[in-house]
Amino acid sequence: MKKNRSETGAACDGTPPAAGAGPLGLVAGGGQFPLLCARAARARGREVVAVAHRGETDPALADEVSRIEWVHLGQLGRLLRFLREAGAREVQFAGTITKKRIFRDVRPDLRALNLWNRIDRRLDDGILRAVADELAAEGIEVVPSTLYLEDLLAPAGVLTRRRPTREQWDDIRFGWNIAKEIGRLDIGQCLVVKDRAVLAVEAIEGTDETIRRGGRLAHGGAVVVKILKPGQDTRFDLPALGLRTVETMAEVKAAVLALEAGRALFFDRRAVVQRADRLGIVIVGLKGDEWT
Template sequence: MIAPIGLIAGGGQFPLLFTEAAKERGRRVIAVCHQHETAPELEQRADTCCWVKLGQLGKIIKFFHSHGVTETVFCGTITKTRIFRDILPDLKGLSLWSKIDSKLDDGILRAVAAALEEEGIQVLASTGYLEHLLFPRGILGKRKPTDEQWADIRFGWRIAREIGRLDIGQCVVVREGSVLAVEAIEGTDAAIRRGGELAGSGAVVIKLKKPGQDFRFDLPATGVQTIETLASVKGAVLAVEAGQSLLFDRKAMIAAADKAGIAVVGMEDECHNAP
């Protein structure tokens, strides 16, 4: 019998897609769902489900042990600002939280993964069954960046890589060689809106993985919502690191970008595809 796989689910469609892919490969999915984050329909799609509040690590471990889970993945988003208002850790979670010096994304997630692995639960890469969702290389839609926008992409790429190295965020918004917004705890859409409003129009958005990004969690992700947000501030370009981030609803995203006149580019480094 194939062993079950655990799923620690946040928000968005990624947990739903993972569940479907895992079950197609004969894996029973034992899902931990986060209140106010995870889509309710996951409860019907997973084989077994447990709802937790943010920080209830002990409850997660007990649930997985009771169902024979020795492998798990992290999928989906957690609203980062909830860390300051909604976290209700149990004793296990509180003990771990007190030991984490830096409350940056990687520090928290690596600490949780280490705690799970101490309990015999290995944390796997979230893309294991869904590699087809990785962002492709090249120009995805009808529109190509102008020479000036290519220059902004190269400029913003270096800035985004640096803020990633510092574990601040994964996205920057630039125009004409100026940094208009840097993503932090508020997330990509909020950063795009903030930077786009400053740009007036023509904002260029660059979204990269962090240097040394752990594929087990917190991969950059884009989709139709990203384009809609960029279109709402009359943005011009979305440049994403190919093969190192997730792309949801590819056809719908490209169609939305073409309709809004937004260039979408998948690049392997700051020079790839640039003239």
């Protein structure tokens, strides 16, 4: 078990611990977000202890935290025991989990099986809320993944040089309203449309595959809408945009990405916008109260 940070919670530069003294737990999936969360918390004087998922989490996370525990997907009892023994009373969820793995690569322990059998609707938000309840029963509070990273939230407005055409604005509005209705059912966060026709709805396959599926049907010019589901627990699983999203759109010649300002994570913003400009892709951040 690697220890490479102060166990007292003091940052390397002497910054005093932030509000919420004690170690911050981090339940980490894939991608760069867990690393960013760990660095931001440390910069605010928090010690960070992490539960990392084999086959998902970047091994580099070990260098960003004081303690790390590697688990297989489904080892809920082990996750809870580690956080409890590490003294974490607050925990963040950050990073992606490949949802299709639940049918082929999950190793549930007894705690996870008991929880799974109590969940009636095995949809994203319902599962995460149930896990949060298990943590709460252990005296551990789930805090927002953006606790120290609010600057990662997408801004409002047209973010690229190219602006949507009138027809694309029509598709954005059409897709936005339908995506919100699909979101109420906790199915997915992403919708692909063209000429006010729905081409693809995100399910368990994830955003990239949804974009590919809808984009191929569109034969170019698709509009991708990614929203926060109504009633979604904003502590975890916020919609996210990064370079891979734009590259996937380029594969199928999709034209527009619309996301919810202030309620979606926007990674590597400058690089993404520059890449979108080179590809001729429009990115726009929308305020929800303007589109309901």
